[in-house]
Amino acid sequence: MLTPTPFHPRTAPLCRSHAWRRWAGCVVASAYELSHEREYHAVRGAAALFDVSPLYKYRVHGRDAARFLDHVVTHDAGRLAAGRVLYTPWCDARGKVIDDGTVARLDEATFRLTSAEPNLRWLQDNAAGFEVAIEDVSAATAALALQGPNARAILQRLGDRDFEGLRYFGLTAARLGGVPVTISRTGYTGDLGYELWLAADDALPLWDALIEAGTPYGITPAGILALDVARIEAGLMLLDVDYVSAGRALIENQTSSPYELDLGWAVKLDKPAFVGRRALAAEAVRGPQWRFAGIQVEWDSFERLFAAAGLAPRVPLAAWRTSVPLYAGGEQVGYATSGVWSPLLKQYIALAHLQSRWAAVGTALEMEVTVEHRRQRAAARVVKKPFFDPERKRA
Amino acid sequence: MANAYDAIVIGGGHNGLVAAAYLARAGRRVVVLERRERVGGAAASEEVFPGFTFSVFSYVVSLLRPEIIRDLELPRHGLHVLPLESTLTPLPNGDYLAQWNDHDQNRRELARHSLRDAEAYDEFGRLMHLMSRAVKPFLGMAPPDPGSLAPRELAALGRLGRQLRGLGREQFHALHRLATMSAADYLDEWFETEALKATKSASGIIGTLAGPRSPGTAYVLLHHYMGELDGVFRAWGFAKGGNGSVSAAIAGAARAAGVEIRTQAQVANVIVGNGRATGVALASGEELRAPRVVSNADPRRTFLELVGERHLPADFVQAIRAFRFRGASAKVNLALDALPDFACLPGAGPHLRGAISISPSVDYLERAYDQAKYGEFSRRPYMDIVLPSMIDPGMAPPGKHVMSIFAQYAPYHLNGGWTDARREAFGDAVIDTLAEYAPNLKSILLHRQVVTPADIERVVGISEGNIFHGELSLQQMFFLRPVPAWAKYRTPIAGLWQCGSGTHPGGGVMGAPGRLAALEILKESR
Ligand SMILES: Cc1cc2nc3c(=O)[nH]c(=O)nc-3n(C[C@H](O)[C@H](O)[C@H](O)COP(=O)(O)OP(=O)(O)OC[C@H]3O[C@@H](n4cnc5c(N)ncnc54)[C@H](O)[C@@H]3O)c2cc1C
Numbered sequence: 003m004l005t006p007t008p009f010h011p012r013t014a015p016l017c018r019s020h021a022w023r024r025w026a027g028c029v030v031a032s033a034y035e036l037s038h039e040r041e042y043h044a045v046r047g048a049a050a051l052f053d054v055s056p057l058y059k060y061r062v063h064g065r066d067a068a069r070f071l072d073h074v075v076t077h078d079a080g081r082l083a084a085g086r087v088l089y090t091p092w093c094d095a096r097g098k099v100i101d102d103g104t105v106a107r108l109d110e111a112t113f114r115l116t117s118a119e120p121n122l123r124w125l126q127d128n129a130a131g132f133e134v135a136i137e138d139v140s141a142a143t144a145a146l147a148l149q150g151p152n153a154r155a156i157l158q159r160l161g162d163r164d165f166e167g168l169r170y171f172g173l174t175a176a177r178l179g180g181v182p183v184t185i186s187r188t189g190y191t192g193d194l195g196y197e198l199w200l201a202a203d204d205a206l207p208l209w210d211a212l213i214e215a216g217t218p219y220g221i222t223p224a225g226i227l228a229l230d231v232a233r234i235e236a237g238l239m240l241l242d243v244d245y246v247s248a249g250r251a252l253i254e255n256q257t258s259s260p261y262e263l264d265l266g267w268a269v270k271l272d273k274p275a276f277v278g279r280r281a282l283a284a285e286a287v288r289g290p291q292w293r294f295a296g297i298q299v300e301w302d303s304f305e306r307l308f309a310a311a312g313l314a315p316r317v318p319l320a321a322w323r324t325s326v327p328l329y330a331g332g333e334q335v336g337y338a339t340s341g342v343w344s345p346l347l348k349q350y351i352a353l354a355h356l357q358s359r360w361a362a363v364g365t366a367l368e369m370e371v372t373v374e375h376r377r378q379r380a381a382a383r384v385v386k387k388p389f390f391d392p393e394r395k396r397a
Numbered sequence: 398m399a400n401a402y403d404a405i406v407i408g409g410g411h412n413g414l415v416a417a418a419y420l421a422r423a424g425r426r427v428v429v430l431e432r433r434e435r436v437g438g439a440a441a442s443e444e445v446f447p448g449f450t451f452s453v454f455s456y457v458v459s460l461l462r463p464e465i466i467r468d469l470e471l472p473r474h475g476l477h478v479l480p481l482e483s484t485l486t487p488l489p490n491g492d493y494l495a496q497w498n499d500h501d502q503n504r505r506e507l508a509r510h511s512l513r514d515a516e517a518y519d520e521f522g523r524l525m526h527l528m529s530r531a532v533k534p535f536l537g538m539a540p541p542d543p544g545s546l547a548p549r550e551l552a553a554l555g556r557l558g559r560q561l562r563g564l565g566r567e568q569f570h571a572l573h574r575l576a577t578m579s580a581a582d583y584l585d586e587w588f589e590t591e592a593l594k595a596t597k598s599a600s601g602i603i604g605t606l607a608g609p610r611s612p613g614t615a616y617v618l619l620h621h622y623m624g625e626l627d628g629v630f631r632a633w634g635f636a637k638g639g640n641g642s643v644s645a646a647i648a649g650a651a652r653a654a655g656v657e658i659r660t661q662a663q664v665a666n667v668i669v670g671n672g673r674a675t676g677v678a679l680a681s682g683e684e685l686r687a688p689r690v691v692s693n694a695d696p697r698r699t700f701l702e703l704v705g706e707r708h709l710p711a712d713f714v715q716a717i718r719a720f721r722f723r724g725a726s727a728k729v730n731l732a733l734d735a736l737p738d739f740a741c742l743p744g745a746g747p748h749l750r751g752a753i754s755i756s757p758s759v760d761y762l763e764r765a766y767d768q769a770k771y772g773e774f775s776r777r778p779y780m781d782i783v784l785p786s787m788i789d790p791g792m793a794p795p796g797k798h799v800m801s802i803f804a805q806y807a808p809y810h811l812n813g814g815w816t817d818a819r820r821e822a823f824g825d826a827v828i829d830t831l832a833e834y835a836p837n838l839k840s841i842l843l844h845r846q847v848v849t850p851a852d853i854e855r856v857v858g859i860s861e862g863n864i865f866h867g868e869l870s871l872q873q874m875f876f877l878r879p880v881p882a883w884a885k886y887r888t889p890i891a892g893l894w895q896c897g898s899g900t901h902p903g904g905g906v907m908g909a910p911g912r913l914a915a916l917e918i919l920k921e922s923r
Binding site for chain 1 (some may be wrong): 463464467477498499501502526530532637791795798
């Protein structure tokens with residue numbers, strides 16, 4: 003049996019498409035409406051409301067909580083101020099990424115860590131010698147992501163205080179429509195947005211309050227299909243789609259280091275010790291063999307391939323999550339792992355692993371596309387990530 | 398004296414801005430001179446009533462070229478086109494016809510009216526798709542001149558010929574019929590549901606003083622199927638912030654490329670010496686010099702007013718005089734205290750996020766046209782309505798709404814001419830007609846703005862207020878637009894170019910004339 007999320011009594015009647023998706027053993031809507039189109043546009047144009055309760059959430063508490071997190075993740079968790087959040091990967095001793103997520107410092111001695119996969123055992127195993135308690139609060143904590151340019155106005159209508167001052171990656175406790183929540187200015191869409199964390203028991207009152215206050219601002223419950231388009235535009239990767247956890251990889255080639263995932267900025271080698279540090283320091287000197295990059299398919303070339311078959315181009319309106327070869331000079335030099343037609347940018351974009359020498363922005367490549375059952379290659383180019391990066395995200 | 402600019406663009410409509418941006422991106426120094434206090438021309442958003450923003454003139458985005466969106470990186474400059482999802486046609490008998498994007502939903506709705514039509518719809522769509530594929534290349538290229546024997550022209554014609562020959566016999570015949578028939582006759586061959594035929598045929602009469610039974614109106618039906626060929630997938634979208642944000646995004650891209658944009662800078666005339674344009678004189682008396690002058694104003698205004706007949710060949714002047722404008726469309730923009738409640742589908746619902754078409758039958762449309770034919774406005778007009786605030790809540794204060802009504806016919810050549818009283822009388826006809834379908838309309842009305850063709854001419858400067866800078870009828874399209882042999886943005890005056898909707902491929906917020914003009918100019922000056 004799959005577990006319904008705390009919002010299920012509200013989301014189920016809305017899900018006109020009857021399209022559900024599994025996520026971490028739970029069910030969430032793929033799209034509420036018959037197409038995810040409007041839900042996507044709400045992310046970029048108004049405000050989309052995602053049920054992200056299936057995320058794994060850990061409460062890390064104790065005198066050594068900061069030191070402990072600093073020890074397990076690659077980023078500077080130890081120096082994180084209360085009321086701030088950071089994004090970080092964490093690695094095994096070989097410096098290969100196990101998972102990635104956010105670390106929020108709720109107060110001096112309390113943190114919340116989110117992850118895509120279960121990590122309790124690994125965290126506890128690494129906690130030897132630290133005075134810290136790690137608790138899996140996944141089921142007890144419900145979570146919503148309110149994402150889009152109108153997100154702030156909606157919170158403002160509902161909140162007991164002003165959210166203007168809540169900076170990007172900031173965190174605050176507040177009441178929304180009377181419901182106690184913590185609000186972080188984070189999300190998985192690359193837009194202005196917030197994530198709301200609350201006791202599962204309070205889920206329904208909060209949902210109702212948000213819908214009521216948000217309706218004049220175009221609040222739109224949105225599913226995973228819409229989220230997937232937005233996160234690709236934002237250049238954000240997904241575990242098990244864009245990379246394999248080191249804990250699950252069957253062969254060395256399936257693993258990735260943070261550098262290979264373009265997360266070098268989140269590896270703080272000036273920290274004296276953390277899991278994987280030695281391997282990562284060596285790799286930093288050597289330089290990574292692979293890079294994680296943004297790819298843009300050249301429209302004219304793409305259109306020509308279809309025209310040759312007598313067809314109009316067909317673009318992927320929903321994101322694909324397969325491995326698609328990339329070529330340079332006739333040889334395969336990498337593979338894309340997520341791709342979609344961006345309705346906003348009018349571009350066919352993809353996220354890809356490339357051998358380092360082919361990963362510089364501007365590099366000309368070819369991507370495999372299937373046209374009428376035949377494998378063809380369309381011209382493509384390495385471009386800067388994020389593909390879309392509006393000022394309002396940080397402003 | 399060295400010129401400060403390589404090119405002067407007269408007019409900051411969206412096409413003038415597109416042309417300027419492409420020229421500047423190719424390294425040219427460009428200034429845009431706009432007579433109004435704002436750029437955008439007929440693609441402008443204004444806060445007409447406090448808190449309520451109207452797309453005063455054009456209100457939906459049709460076929461804005463994706464290559465322009467990509468080349469100029471318009472999303473980075475704020476462009477976001479939202480899809481319009483449906484078309485609702487309320488009927489006098491209290492029923493309605495809805496067309497939805499979702500295939501199954503649409504079929505079920507059509508089947509309520511006619512099982513045959515529900516099936517024909519897909520077949521119709523398939524044929525239109527194939528034909529629009531054949532015609533689409535025409536939109537993306539400067540039209541070749543069939544009267545010329547130059548090798549380049551012949552080669553281009555040959556390519557198009559092959560494209561058309563590639564169509565099967567069935568499709569070629571259909572294309573020929575589309576080009577010659579009336580929209581109503583063509584649709585009669587496909588469908589039996591009156592409201593479906595009427596609503597589809599309405600796209601053939603928009604902006605034109607013609608009725609659904611006028612020959613030549615069928616062709617425009619194709620344009621509705623072209624969007625999906627570009628990965629746009631909708632012929633119609635709504636720009637967040639209104640159509641002014643399309644212009645603002647293009648202006649942003651133009652400025653980023655180094656274009657100087659001056660508003661409240663009315664050009665009085667183009668300076669012509671020895672058959673060459675060498676600059677412009679502003680109404681203020683100021684003169685600006687450049688080897689190239691590019692006009693975004695319509696052909697009549699450009700040649701008869703800004704250049705002057707004496708600089709032009711007589712037959713050219715004659716052809717420009719014959720170029721037909723005859724504006725026929727008006728806008729009524731409403732600020733509403735609440736949502737309109739349609740008797741056929743009460744309450745709020747997804748039908749309010751799409752278009753609402755007052756086109757219950759072909760007879761209804763034809764009757765509306767009959768009145769205009771004899772110089773009267775339609776007492777019961779055709780209307781294409783959207784509620785922008787349902788798609789982009791930012792257009793109105795929370796909980797309030799704006800309604801955009803495009804209405805026909807309101808002929809420019811109204812018997813006795815347009816006056817304030819006649820403008821308001823037309824506004825009343827629109828409101829009275831709509832209130833029959835949405836009974837609460839009058840009680841939620843906070844403010845109304847009526848824009849007639851005379852207003853369009855006065856405010857945007859388009860001759861006779863024709864929304865497309867000249868009728869988009871087949872005899873004024875492609876290599877005939879605006880004048881045979883002068884369809885490639887060039888003019889009889891060396892150094893003077895055109896880039897507005899009066900050139901190929903014509904009107905609409907699509908940017909294609911501006912881009913193609915710039916590309917031609919760059920070819921010349923390479
Ligand atoms: C009421 C209305 C509704 C419409 N609805 C739609 C719609 O929904 N969808 C759609 O796609 N299209 C629509 N259209 C058509 C579309 O808006 C126009 O075809 C298009 O905007 C024209 O763009 P343009 O740049 O070619 O010219 P314009 O927008 O006309 O711009 C020309 C500019 O030149 C300036 N100018 C003129 N003379 C001078 C001078 N002497 N000196 C300086 N500046 C000068 C004008 O002020 C103006 O800003 C509509 C048009 C109207 C009027």
